[in-house]
Amino acid sequence: MEKRDDQWKRNLAPLLKPQTIAIVGISGGGTGMGGSTAKNLQKFGYKGQILAVNPKYDEILGLKSYKSLLDIPAEVDLVVVAVPAEAVLPVMCEAAAKKAKAATIYTSGFSETGEKGRQLQVELVKICEENQIRLCGPNNMGTLSLRERVMVYTAHIPEDIKAGGLGFVGQSGSMTMCALAAAYARGIGCSYLITSGNEAVLEASDYIRFMLDDPATRVIGCFIEGFKEPDKFRAVADLALEKGKPMVILKVGRSLKGQEAALGHTGSMTGSDAVQDAFFKQKGIIRVDEIEELVETAELFLKSKLPKRNRIAFTMISGGGCGIVSDISHQLGLEIPELSDATCQALAPIVPAFGRVGNPLDLTGTAYRNPEMYYQCLEILLKEDVDILCIDPDIPWIEPLIPKAQELAAKTDKLLTIFGLTSENMTEAKRKMWQDSTIPILQDPKRGLRAVKSLVDFSEFLEKRSSETPSVGVSSVDLSKVKAILGRAGKVLTEYQSKQLLDAYGIPITREELAHTPEEALEIARKIGYPVALKVQSEKIAHKTEAKVIRLNLKEDREVLTAYEEVLSNAKRFNPVAIVDGILVQEMVPGGTEAMAGMVADKQFGPCLVFGLGGILVEVLKDISMRVAPLGKRDALDMIEEIRGFQILQGFRGKPRGDIEKIADVLTILSRLSIDLRERIKEIDINPIAVYPEGEGVKVVDALVVLN
């Protein structure tokens, strides 16, 4: 949950649209970070007031220079700090006294370095939080507000940079510079571009939220090393979905190495990558691996309508090229449908003799000399039942193609895109010609088609989400039972306690009771009905099979009595001091398909649900799926459908379809339980859960709950 007193962080206008900016630590010659900032502000025609603070000068770069912030007569919105680390706190005290509303601190030497720096940052945060100073940084390179022409930025900015729909936040200054350069090279305009530095006060989520609320920002791009407050990011991700704005994130830390690099750099904590992936999947966030991929994907999202499905068509000018794009599309799961008879008949008289009427459509080198033929084919293809049309631009008459393609794109609800088969087909000169057009340009077949796939996936995600099945109600939680179980528990719950806890939430478990004498065991066995299983319950005996304290399939009284003595003496032998809670007498359940479900508490994202099929699928092939709680029914179904062995649940080799709905219910209830009890429970392991045919439910056969 967001902290109530964080509300002021929602208004980033003083930081990103300041009326007055004071630059503290600007050198007399106008060099250094302060000077670069002043020059950038001046060069791009900042409309507000810029003031310099340097006690040694009266004027710097034509700006009036003051001895201190406090000497400035006007109100100051934003204080830009470029003084050495040891001088930062005094400046910030003055900023507080001056009632400045925002600050950007370029200076390094805070939490990204040793203990001293960390201490300095704690002090810094205190000043900002107490005085509600919206701080960007420290250890950053500034911010760009492209539309408002507020370039509080230390590095070079191309003169003809333009504003546009991409909002970018980067936790790495240099990667943000790379993203800006790549976007500029493609003619992609940004709304805001933020280098967030150490995120002492404002964090990526704050900037993203601000951008989501900005109507001109249509796509969010991020370079992320770690989330300071995952809950805040979760709220922001939900807001993005609500607004239908895609987030394209390059999140490093897939490898341990990646995590280390992140730690070293911003001091932020990187969570387990599998959880990260699960969370992104769950929120429709597009994850990419490199900067070019981020910008190419962002470009496609900015310039595209969302395709309804994944049906793609190509016009090519080479049979070899047809093979390449077909193979890549196929590998990515894009569908290349056959053309309809009508389309084929329409194309046949137009397509050159050695070409190929089909999808991909091969127009051959004839297209070099025959734009009209090319246009006619495009017009015909746009009537075909496909969602995406990709055009190979390897033709000498590319300039006239631009307006034509735009004209065609305007008339259709299909996505029309240009893509280069090799980078030699996408020279800087060609890119320059295209970049102002409304047609998205993909510069590389693999990367580009991957971006198309992301677009299709995002569209499907939104569609699926809008048809969300309501979650099963967990109306009848037996809270007193929950309290009682947890009240007397140690570090783990026994199988019996674990199942009782699940039962209190309405998850179906085996019929069973705890016996304390052989007679009790007999009584319970008869009540439940034979065959039964006996299992010793003790907090100190977690691995029951190993300790030989389980006996299965007992068919009559005599067997129960013998087994009772046996498991009890085995327990004593295994651990003489273990306190035995009792002997669990449990019904034997018919087979069903064995599945497993569980929860692990992630340090960053909290409870994460896990699902898989039992046995080798989980243990050898690690065939599991994961989602972050809370889970909707749709999320739960996605989890189930996602595992590679899903076919086994769908009905396989004459076996009936399993009760998938009921597994989904268990997962959503487990999600609710994990959130309710997140302070107490560290891990839940339900293994196995027997899955019966559709309509016949599921049943937890064994479970273990680990407490904090």
Next chain:
Amino acid sequence: MEKRDDQWKRNLAPLLKPQTIAIVGISGGGTGMGGSTAKNLQKFGYKGQILAVNPKYDEILGLKSYKSLLDIPAEVDLVVVAVPAEAVLPVMCEAAAKKAKAATIYTSGFSETGEKGRQLQVELVKICEENQIRLCGPNNMGTLSLRERVMVYTAHIPEDIKAGGLGFVGQSGSMTMCALAAAYARGIGCSYLITSGNEAVLEASDYIRFMLDDPATRVIGCFIEGFKEPDKFRAVADLALEKGKPMVILKVGRSLKGQEAALGHTGSMTGSDAVQDAFFKQKGIIRVDEIEELVETAELFLKSKLPKRNRIAFTMISGGGCGIVSDISHQLGLEIPELSDATCQALAPIVPAFGRVGNPLDLTGTAYRNPEMYYQCLEILLKEDVDILCIDPDIPWIEPLIPKAQELAAKTDKLLTIFGLTSENMTEAKRKMWQDSTIPILQDPKRGLRAVKSLVDFSEFLEKRSSETPSVGVSSVDLSKVKAILGRAGKVLTEYQSKQLLDAYGIPITREELAHTPEEALEIARKIGYPVALKVQSEKIAHKTEAKVIRLNLKEDREVLTAYEEVLSNAKRFNPVAIVDGILVQEMVPGGTEAMAGMVADKQFGPCLVFGLGGILVEVLKDISMRVAPLGKRDALDMIEEIRGFQILQGFRGKPRGDIEKIADVLTILSRLSIDLRERIKEIDINPIAVYPEGEGVKVVDALVVLN
């Protein structure tokens, strides 16, 4: 096997190093394909004689023009044909009469079009084969011999193109042009570049063999749509391995669509893609998906020593960049080892305060201003225990870095490579500076590191191959038994016959005999020992379980007698007209791990071996591996290790390790059997084969052989 009379195709000197070239069909104005060829030859200083053939002119482009080939007084090595399709055969007849040794036919309209074109090509092949005319094409764009400056090529060639170590063969003219453009942009020189067109006579394998024999060609690149003679390609692949020359192949046809496009284009047959992949894997061939990837990979191979292992280190100038390269390396399976203490200590005083001593090494933006620091770090890292060092070139002083990097690379046995984190770091200007250096340049982190992985894999492949385990001898094949079984067979062999065939080759099968009466069944059962299984054997009853003609685990005489009647009457009910060969009485074998092995005959590559583990792993997860026969022991072991479920065979959850050696023996014997009997056998399905603990062997429990 190569046809004996194909020997003349090995000498491609008349085609690629001709002394005299006659261009037939060159237009008077010197335009068209003939004219372009003459101009290219002239422009690049062809040393031999160029003659024109055009009855209407005496001179074209300064060349003496003859009425016909036969009028030329000199001997002609190479005839270049640029006349319309219908005029090609007469010209080729003249070429034959003139005893020309080679021809290149640009003309389209042969097998790539309809039946008429196919017929024309048959005639063309006849003329060439009879007269041993080494034909390139038809329907191609020519050939380049860069070192010899023989540019028999219809398209534009950059003036400053240089010769080098890449030999390229492309079945698509335009994709070959793309490859040439990409290689040129990177400063990669080619030895030969061939557009092979329809491959009526000479095929890709012929050109590749020629290049493998050329010492200056060090890496082979190919764009392939299909192999005309897979056996020839197999021989060429073996030759490449023998010579240690890597082949980087873009083979389209992964998707059905890809195959169609290939069919439409060259009329060549594309085999099943899984087989293709298996074959490439088996021969150490590097498969890529796009032209840029092909050229980037080829560049790396051309400029690199083969790394011993996969240990990689990076110097970066941004913490964010460290995260990106770590993650990508991790995903690809490259190892980023920790630096040794000695290295860390050596680096610590040099690396800037906000950098990070580690791997990747983060030198921060300080590197912008401090080349000396950068060099020192490189020197230190080159002493570290890594195989590959990647340098981030995003620095303004890139020009002096070039000689320095070359100097360092010359002193080390490690691979030193420059790679761009984004394409903005790899502008055309920067590339130009670097392209003459001996340092390989990777232009994109994903593509580049994938190329590094291919290099590592190739190196490991060669290493593994040099330690090849000798195959098990199949010395004792019972040929008369084989002959007898196949002699009386129909479309399939029964289980009994199938197993007898395997037995004749020495593959272990269950103890079993065929009974024709209940008494015989009893006798056999007693001899084998209880328990036994009974299975009806009939060619007409392939699915025995479905027909209920199997009874397992019969423990005594009485059960055998009852089961005998039962399965026989079930067989009659299932198919009243089925001829029953007898009832198989088979030992019941203890469990073991269930595996499957098999063979499918691929239309192109012939017998292919398949391996997997039984049950859901094969049936649901399609967890199988594949290789093309013949199989070495190493190939067989690779097949076994490759499946995802390999851990199950390695010993898992207390179960012992399976007899992997013996599975490998079965696969190699199966390979031998499949080749011996390739004319007769279409498919073999051994499922299951029981795998026992190490040293205890394997046993075929059920098998089916399908005949041609």
